[in-house]
Amino acid sequence: MPPRTDIHHIFIIGSGPIVIGQGCEFDYSGSQACRALKADGYEVTLVNSNPATIMTDPDVATRTYVEPLTLETVTRILEIERPDVLLPTMGGQTGLNLGADLAREGVLDRLKIEMVGAKRDVIERAEDRSLFKKCVESIGLQVPASGYARSEAEAHAVGETLGYPLIIRPSFTLGGTGGGVAYNREEFHDAVQRGLRESPRHEILIEESLLGWKEFELEVMRDSADNASIICTIENFDPMGIHTGDSITVAPAQTLTDRELQSLRDGSLALIRAVGVETGGSNIQFAINPRNGDLRVIEMNPRVSRSSALASKATGFPIAKIAARLAVGWTLNEIRNEVTGETPACFEPALDYVVVKMPRFNFDKFPGARQTLGLEMRSVGEVMAIGRTFREALGKAVRSLETGTDGLDLPPENIPDGLSEEERRSFLESQLVEATPDRLWWLAEALRQDFSVEECAEASRIDPWFVDQVAQMVMLEKKISLSADSLDEDLLRKAKRSGLSDATIGRLSHRDEKEVRELRRRLNVWPVFKRVDTCAGEFEAITPYFYSSYEEETEVRDVDDRSILILGSGPNRIGQGLEFDHGCVHASLALKKLGVRSIMVNSNPSTVSTDYDVSDHLYFEPITIEDVLPIIEAERPEGVIVQFGGQTALKLAGALAEAGIPILGTPPEVIDLTEDRGRFQVWMESMGLLQPESGAALTVEEAIALAKAIGYPLIVRPSYVLGGRAMRIVYEEDELLAYLQEAWRAGAGRAVLIDRFLEAAIELEADAISDGESTIVVGVMELIEEAGVHSGDSAAALPPHSVSPDIVETVKDLVRTLSRALGIVGLMNMQFAVKDGQVYVLEVNARASRTVPFVSKTVGLLVAQLATRAMMGIPLAESGLTADPEVKHVAVKEAVMPFRRFRDVDTLLGPEMKSTGEVMGVDLDFPTAYVKAQLGAGMALPHSGRAFLSVRNEDKPALVALAEELHRMGFSILATKGTAGAIRAVGLPVERILKVREGGPNIVDRMINGDVQIVINTSLGRSTVRDAYWVRRAAVDLGIPYTTTIAGASALVRGIQRLKERPLVPQYLQAFLKEQARLQGTA
Amino acid sequence: MSTGSNKAILVLEDGRTFVGQGIGADSDAAGELVFNTSMAGYLEILTDPSYVGQMVVMTYPHIGNYGIHPEQMESERPGAEAFIVRELSVPQGHWRATGSLEELMRACGTPGIHGIDTRALTLHIRQAGPLRAILSRTELDPNPLLERARSLPRMEGRDLVSGVTCREPHDFGAPPGAGRPLLGVYDFGVKRAILQQLAEYFALRVYPSNVPAKEVLADSPVAVFLSNGPGDPAALSTPISNIKSLLGRVPITGICLGHQLAALAIGARTYKMKFGHHGGNHPVQDLTTGSVRIGVHNHSFAVDEKSLPPGVRVSHRSLNDETLEGLACDDPPLWTVQYHPEASPGPHDGYDLFPAMKDWLLNRIG
């Protein structure tokens, strides 16, 4: 059957901002789907609020709505677009839920839009626990025993029948939020209370515990002719009870017999048919009891998922692309397997390697959050590694994580000393029992300290086969220590084949990493490259997708043409997310257009850059010097691009340059200078440029003196930490001392940088491209929160919405001056603070920034591609870039925070970045774009109700004006004592409310009761900040729009004003860009 | 990891050698190299009698992970001459395991090698086609081994069935009864899983490969099933002539070697494939319904479609390379498949074929 000819126009829903549990894997899936359907000749309309994605690039879909993913907005878009079909399976849980809502609300029927991929009843059968249970039982399988409860009494009745431990899961929360385990009555009581509170329907599911069972996932495809196949089996290294997203996972399954695997396969195929997924991919999770083989079905996702992205990268089978094509009527046997070029897609990939995925956590950003892993996902990113053995892959995954570890050894300070033998054993055992991000390292440590494989497996419930693999690595560590002086070829090869890094080998044998590398080279222990080919070598592969291994024969050939290597950005983490991948992808596209072969190196399975379609050669490898050098030797590129891969890539620049490899664009020394704040400050001074007053202190005395000289408040940070980590604003000496104590506990003797904190300053950010001669400022953004809130966490407007054109000109001049002085070639990003008409330079980044995709989308330039061309020596003018672009519309970016996942942490924004993702709103004026951005970020602005105001003294004048406006719009006002006084003074009605410490009923009680619709709460100094903690926390938990700065408050009020004036009208991005091009006369 | 640390060498007839570590029995082995792409089911593969005369390279690198499960063995002992793997695991306590693969290989006298670049070897076989080779754990000098490899007999023309067929006719499964007609099974090295699947629908009487047709007919089976087995079908002249005498007197079905023998009996030809199909992931299309199922394959020979006499239909085809995977004929009644619907190891998509075959057979006999 050819693709359906009765349909022409397909509508796709994206997954919105990156949040924990829903990451950039949906950009990979969604952009594949859009491209594949467009290539099949369909008109494709996309809605996705996330500007950092490739899928929202204007050339991916036919029309791209960067609009909030709300029922209301998407309904309006559908009314405008009238597509023939809706494909809801590409946008994660968000897309699927939205699709189901559109069907339930009758929108699809009314507009005669057909749902493809998964219809409403399919979604319901997969998502509704009781319907799902029926499906599972109809095919002769079981789900865990369970029961619903709507009250504590009901909960106890259900719990009684199941027995401890019990699993408690609130209904209708996203991604397992609020779920927990109870081992006894007391914990059960608490978990039930919390669960009932968390559930919007006041309902919880209480489930039989399968803790410690083995957990598996299967990726299934089915087409309209009922052909079905399994693309990948994935086994969790960590047992049931730890979310798959937080587990180390392995493909293919390792510890099951063929019969067991086939029973999972049979079950999966029966289930996809019983649930009725007609076309596309599904993910099905199973648990197996390791003691007797009992099997349970855990859940099914009738859509592409994080695991399907992983499975695609692990096997070379592009699930999303094929799922999209199946949805329009292709069958699996009609689609070609692109990897072999000859065989059909109707097969099951055979792997001849092992794939390991490891989660990347970011608990360091959330001090105070409990680090125990459980049913709720907490990781913010992941890495994948491929090896010919599990150990080789695990070793690579560990060094891809960039958590400061390159092996299985723990920092010695983690192991408490002075313990008796017995205490030591029980301490280690407890580290095995309780799953934390460090458990793998504790497992290795226990094995090192003579725990047996069985003991470790028993305590951790990790399958003994995996434990034994780790034990083999530990054994090799020991052998290396023992023969440190006489490392021979045999032992080195064994160690490398078992995933030990050069750094680890070096530490064990008293060499540095480079010496180990040189030794290996002498002994010819050097990796070769193998292909990922979907068929274990049975057919010739035409897709150049490689991984390294310590084997005999390499498969990389024909590398004589011009090529450039691009270093990717590794695992997603807070501060370095898919924005960087976006740049890498465009760099690759730019090179291809220039006829230069592009080589991509990356370790992140969720990204577009690791799609084998993107680059000419793809290396799925850790981005470390150890792993990158052999690639360079094999490929002999002309140079390396490090500007797009964030810190991950920059970190390697020095060592690459040292190895004589040309770095394209801005020289590494310049990048270094801008990353080293201490040195950079001196340089700026020598240039006579204005920065906040600052200095570095090495002792407490120096710090106190410096603080006095500069004056409080201050912004302090260690000189050696990059990326805003451990930055703090201090208001008084006590706080400074406390900070210093903390900072120097870890790394004594290293300088602490102390800057004047520019209070109530407006922050601006600019992105620019330079070819070495001319510099074009592609975008100047005004941040909506004031300086002091990390630029990544603040909303931002492009163009600036309040500062004067003079200031913008000053900023642009500064960018040009610095670009020239530094010799920038490629991209550059700067942040500024404007205070009292003065423009201070806060930071210069001689690399691609987080805002590049947002700017690209807003101004309609392929910024990363232009920068790549500049790095390749093509003058900007030749690329058609002769003047700074002007924008006629307004785009607002808003950050999305992960606080709901971290129950015990403060939600106050500060100089350290905490957001996981971002959304964009675009329209013709600032307030409209702002409202769209807020909606996109999940803040439904109220039309009426009660506003709670509590602000510091400096903010009171500004606040009063806002209160007036709120009053005019019909809001009633609640305020704490001081603020209430200020409002009453101008004659506005106001109700005073108690602070949390002042007794009850207080503001938090009122919030919980649903009496409060907006929270404006600005704080000053540590004590008021702490006071307001509960208010901010409640606002997050209850989903009440809130702001902690007066600038944010004023934007919020303007937004509400705008919302009340007239309805929002969705518009697609290409329309804005076309209009802009017309105005500029470039169309 | 291997328990033995001694070296082993694999020498191919074209001179390529691989040096690794010996596993299993301390002996040498000789045979033709084939690779199998199944990621699990090493035990079923190793003990499949169809692999007699062949040394099996497993493309999946970790082999032996879940130990030995006697109920999953396809015959009493390994069929393959040797097992070539990237890394042999020491199993770590699957709840049903009774021992390790290494122990089994040792007990049965099957040697192997691990620690070699099995992917390089696989690609080599893919390009070079069927290669004879010697695996040695005693002689490590490649030159004499190369001589030996070159003097090995080729697969073509070799009757390997006599070594693996049963000695005496015997019954398998429940006796005949209502709805359980008697099926005669020619054992050319039959896999246990095939007998188990057939026994779901039939009472089975299993015959040694050279038993004359009239002896089989004397037991009045409703049909005769031709089993899988090793080697070149064209070399099996006695079975072929037996099948010729059965044709038209009783419906014939068969799997793999049995399918090839049936084709030869009706006058078609078979040929040696370049490196065959050995794995559990190939698409097989049922040309009657159009549906595609994931098939399990293990064959180095195939039936030449162009040689099929008139009246014989192709019932199944591989979508990877168009190889004929099943043929059917109304007169004489015959329906055989090249792939392995009994799986073991691999996907169970083919299971439906057994009841379908039964229906087909019962229709033929009215």
Ligand SMILES: Nc1ncnc2c1ncn2[C@@H]1O[C@H](COP(=O)(O)OP(=O)(O)O)[C@@H](O)[C@H]1O
């Ligand atoms: N009954 C149970 N007992 C123990 N662990 C469970 C149970 N149900 C689920 N889990 C664990 O919780 C995780 C998340 O549950 P899942 O149903 O997959 O929700 P999600 O939609 O968040 O993926 C699973 O990966 C599994 O490890």
Ligand SMILES: Nc1ncnc2c1ncn2[C@@H]1O[C@H](COP(=O)(O)OP(=O)(O)O)[C@@H](O)[C@H]1O
């Ligand atoms: N001197 C200062 N006064 C006010 N705010 C500052 C000052 N220095 C930094 N900030 C704030 O801290 C944030 C992070 O600082 P920055 O130097 O940009 O570090 P990063 O490397 O994390 O981007 C900035 O976005 C800005 O809001």
Ligand SMILES: [Mg+2]
């Ligand atoms: Mg799940």
Ligand SMILES: [Mg+2]
């Ligand atoms: Mg910054």
